[in-house]
Amino acid sequence: DSGVTQTPKHLITATGQRVTLRCSPRSGDLSVYWYQQSLDQGLQFLIQYYNGEERAKGNILERFSAQQFPDLHSELNLSSLELGDSALYFCASSPQGVSHNSPLHFGNGTRLTVT
């Protein structure tokens, strides 16, 4: 158990809809990272937050947004969903500021299916 909790585990929704994925980082971790893994793309970095502020941005679509709340949990919002958004979405966390060697620890993901 990595200590990173993601909910829900599975989500099925229709095209055009909006969903919210939730991530609770490991206790004490200040950084949260979101990744998308689809069958043909591998693990793609989307966005990183540190202590409530956006720190780095990757291949995140404009239809997607994220935020990190004062209690350090994070949400990834996906809107105007398309069939191609079907994927596994992973959240990871790391302490940052404690050690620059800190590895990321991943949750077990949310499987999103858009029909």
Next chain:
Amino acid sequence: DAKTTQPTSMDCAEGRAANLPCNHSTISGNEYVYWYRQIHSQGPQYIIHGLKNNETNEMASLIITEDRKSSTLILPHATLRDTAVYYCIVRVLGSGNTPLVFGKGTRLSVIA
């Protein structure tokens, strides 16, 4: 981040050592080598990381060449549960933790 090159797939007999190579010929002096694995759509699992010295933990050993241009992850006694995709990643450490950039990794199949 520097790019890495790994074989697409490897097989290993159960109980034998699995040696997974990784080339990172353009690695910079402030980049660490990290290894992760992903077992069948679960979240990636951290294995080990190092800068220039060999490292060992309860899961594996990491051997980094003296010129740091390549490394080998060693699973000393592979079991069926070690079947997974293994990712070698180089990551810059600086003023703040940076995201991991995953490549395609090596699919290791442990065979009974």
